[in-house]
Amino acid sequence: MMAVKTTRSTRMAARTGRTTARGLAAAFAAAVSLVAVAPAGAQAQVTGSIFSGFQPQQPPAPERAGHPLMQPEAIAQAQANFPNCIAALQPLAQSKGVSPASFQRLTAGLEPDMKIMDYLDSQPEFSKTLGDYVTMLVSQTRITKGREMLEKYKPIFEKVEKAYGVDRYVVAAIWGIETSYGDPKGIGTRSVLRSTATLACIGRRQDYFRDEFIATLQIIDRGDVPADHMKGSWAGAFGPTQFMPTSFLRYAVDFDGDGHRNVVDSIPDVIASTANNLKLDGWQFGQTWGYEVVLPQNFDYRYVDRTKRYSMAQWASLGIRRANGQAFPRPSDTGFLLLPSGAKGPAFIMLPNFGAILRYNPADAYALAIGHLADRLRGGGDFVQAWPKEERALSRTERLELQTRLSQMGYDIGNIDGILGQKTRVAVQDFQTRAGMIPDGYPNLDVLARMRQ
Template structure:
């Protein structure tokens, strides 16, 4: 591995051994782990959201003639799902009651392929979501429902502040505008029969019928996003089936109207995704002068004690609670922004929504609700984020150089970041793995 000639130091003998595994990932991009994607179709829509789809407008099932044919066949498509629904415990009476007059919502097709021209930089995204108002409102929610939070925290051993943060960011604590007003059955039925994700949404449609079969949530209360996420903490129907609980013991798992069920189901989701009670999601850290940024790779983990031995500290000289806890280094805005050591609870949040910016916002809001302050290091003032076309250009150019970056889809996951880091090393640049306009200009040279 070449030495770094920027403000990062050259590789030492220790680095050569300690980063052996990570080095393989950097030099041989094909060995890197699978891409970490954003949530459903580029937006943040809640628990169990599907991975970013491949294709787009060019996908065969998204062509106008394919959509028109699928729309004409909608009734037959719905009827064909009766055997599957029956096998999942849906009665014929329920199936016929809710599907006999069902019509697709064709406006959803516009949402499937609508993408913002530019993505928001992580710092701007986190700052927007973790506002003083959201902190104030969250503390009011925690105080108002303290007896419920007490009981849920005892039962599930999940941090109440993390649960409240999810509630706050997913729907601004239950604001109807945040929840959405589309009928979940109509949305999932439409997507199960029309468009490029029919296999995925077939399961969501059947799961919605199961909710109606058991009368967990009244039909007219099943309102949500165009993709089917519903309730204040935005459960997808299949995630509801896995995680929802009847905490108020009224015989219904109602994550729309019952505050105890909402809080407990969200906590159960975190618990089953690996939340460890009493541990942080991660730490903001200060990197020493001359730090080698090739350590910033999620495939390379070591103990907090080992990070400390490299000169990595917390702001203000604070120590780490447990030196043996494992963590990886994340630079969500590159070397010019805050640095973080991420731990198991951060990964638990990522299982809800596999986007670093989202998980970081949840963790930071939870800390603010607990009484913590803002980050010590300011976010860089980036003019704008990269457009999807620019992100695809980065991937395409790296692929032409022989890197395995997966699909050229504009999703800059770990494979792409490994390739970026290796390119930076080979060019003598600071290898923070951060893709921005300046990096794109380097690729174009």
């Protein structure tokens, strides 16, 4: 979405900033059992327009009461105290270079956007699988539009690629998936200043959003982006490639030389800042993000493990081949095996650049869509292997049941929260082995049905 030092859960929740792209990336990742294990330095960017048209459901009162700061009484009290809370942040803003006069000017008359509380702990439900979403995201419309943008801004993409060593097609893919290449509906319409101020003083993520609010003040005060141009998601992501304010301060660059880092109005700054983000997150120029591969018969699925990274030559020695029949171009490259839809779906070997995309947004569904769209933009074809058609995503109730059953069996799956992360997948893989199932680590209805027996 990220070099803010936050926990994964904080970063994922921050990304649910809007119902149109990365805003549902975290929730969708949980729904389809694909929460990535992102490095601690992952950037806390929020969402663009990945899941356009899908609205989160407002959570019932019992779920909101799970955190003390989300109880109705606490929210009402925080709302009443909002002016005092904002005023108390003035010394912190001043320590970051925002003068008292600027602080007063920017916060005068500021009121909280209480609608945001409806989204903060929302629990979306999805019936589509990861394959359905990747197909939806990497649409022919996005491919066509992306190629048009690559041609229209070809000189800029060339200069940025040369300056930062980041593949132009990946930058264009992020732009396309985040906001459909700058579609206002994808970017968002809420005031970033008001949104971050609200979240800095109300709700359960005040510590995280306090920094975002102060960063927003810094951006406006420095004149990089005018206040009335900073429109975005309810969680504060803004611009065509959806920067969070703190990420803007860390990654944004002035590529057009006008003295401002404007990732809203300047296309050169948008493209270069996004490339700089990927570069600092470890993008390796000249290498791809991963390969679609075909597994041999009687494959040992214990190799489906993110911690097991082998060279392409070693994977080939295990009988793994590229799905398109071509050889691995660099046998010494290393990667891990990923089966995002289990043994019934496509298989991939993911290289370090997949990790760089995950640092932009730690959800496998997102990173896979970005990588695939980038390949399509450069002229590549669709995946060779089909996504499973007969499955549906587990509901949140089913995910909670699966985790509960695993915990009762003695597995360490962390919090029972409906987010099927790495611990859950490791536990599922062990359960599958013991139950005589294919141990692909994929938590689906078949696994849950076997647990119920």
